Amino acid sequence: MSKQKLLITGGAGFIGGNFVHYMVDKYSDYDVVNLDLLTYAGDLTKHRQIEDKENYRFVQADIADREAIFALFEQEKFDYVVHFAAESHVDRSITDPAVFVRTNVMGTQVLLDASRKIGLTKFLHVSTDEVYGELDFDPSVFFTEETPLQPNSPYSASKASSDLLVRAYYETYGLPMNITRCSNNYGPYHFPEKLIPLTISKVLNEQKVPVYGDGKNIRDWLHVYDHCAAIDLVLHEGVSGEVYNVGGHNERTNLEVVKTIIHTLDKSEDLIKFVADRLGHDKRYAIDPTKLEKLGWKPTYTFETGIAQTIQWYTANAAWWEQILSGEYRK
Ligand code: NAD
Ligand code: TDX
Secondary structure, three states: OOOEEEEEEOOOOHHHHHHHHHHHHHOOOEEEEEEEOOOOOOOOHHHOOOOOOOOEEEEEOOOOOHHHHHHHHHHHOOOEEEEOOOOOOHHHHHHOOHHHHHHHHHHHHHHHHHHHHHOOOEEEEEEEHHHHOOEOOOOOOOEOOOOOOOOOOHHHHHHHHHHHHHHHHHHHHOOOEEEEEEOEEEOOOOOOOOHHHHHHHHHHOOOOEEEEOOOOOEEEEEEHHHHHHHHHHHHHHOOOOOEEEEOOOOEEEHHHHHHHHHHHOOOOHHHEEEEOOOOOOOOEOOEOOHHHHHHOOOOOOOHHHHHHHHHHHHHHOHHHHHHHHHOHHHO
């Protein structure tokens, strides 16, 4: 049997980067192609250990560049596409929504057209719980796969739009697909503009940590390794056409998260600085992962073990996030 060809888009980013490592290590019989534009969020230094491996290749391209994407698909005839590439930061989507529509909506449509043309085994679209909008603080209510889409930010609206396109290509053209909707990730190589890596880097540098509003908004945190394992499972075992929610029941207020990091690093809560709230700030996200658990997934990290591992990683790998903060990685 010939080798399976797997395209991972956005594999120079946080989750895609972790997924590239996960797949290259686990499946030596897969040809893994990492396609990424290398925007501000993309960085290839994280792949130094695997860049010479025979089953790994990097291609720099824009998913919204129809000509380049069609030529690549025609040449490579991928079996699987796992699609992470996106603009991913909610705050940036509030100040500059246009690039979110271009990349997340139009870019996804280009990939879907190219996939349809060559005939694939599976297109897996990596989405987010933010497409469901927000929950209130009643702890007995969760997002299920049946929760209506009610995105509130330009980011989540662009992700929901791409989810609907993926669904439409399944219904209209029979493109085999899955959509995964995961809660907030954290772990190694998380870009230090997001709450957890931002807080760790600020606390290590004894700088103030900005907490939006009253800090009581709730996010449901999952270690990136457990997200990668879920995507691997859905890619191979998921029923085509189905959506799977991914989350490990780790709800914390933002203030709890920040305080956990400060205490673990033995620093003072005086580092907390309450600042103006995010516009349209979603109150609470919380995932019901029952459908994925029935497929055989369960997380390996609790929030306590995962955040301890992550803080340790950022402490030991300060050189990685320092080159990001200084801008050195762009060279
Ligand atoms: P990230 O911002 O760290 O990485 C995104 C990657 O996409 C970068 O390497 C960037 O260079 C690349 N990219 C951006 N525009 C591109 C384009 N036009 N063409 C090709 N590549 C392009 O994002 P992340 O946090 O790793 O998120 C990855 C995916 O997972 C996104 O689709 C996001 O919506 C989804 N997701 C993220 C989370 C989370 O907590 N971070 C949770 C659920 C789902
Ligand atoms: O400086 C900050 N202070 C603060 O209080 C930042 C950056 C964030 N926050 C708050 C806002 C959120 O309630 O912390 C929470 C988490 O913020 P982010 O890390 O920006 O994540 P979020 O907006 O929840 O979105 C993330 O999870 C879902 C990812 O960035 C998305 O790509 C993913 O879809």
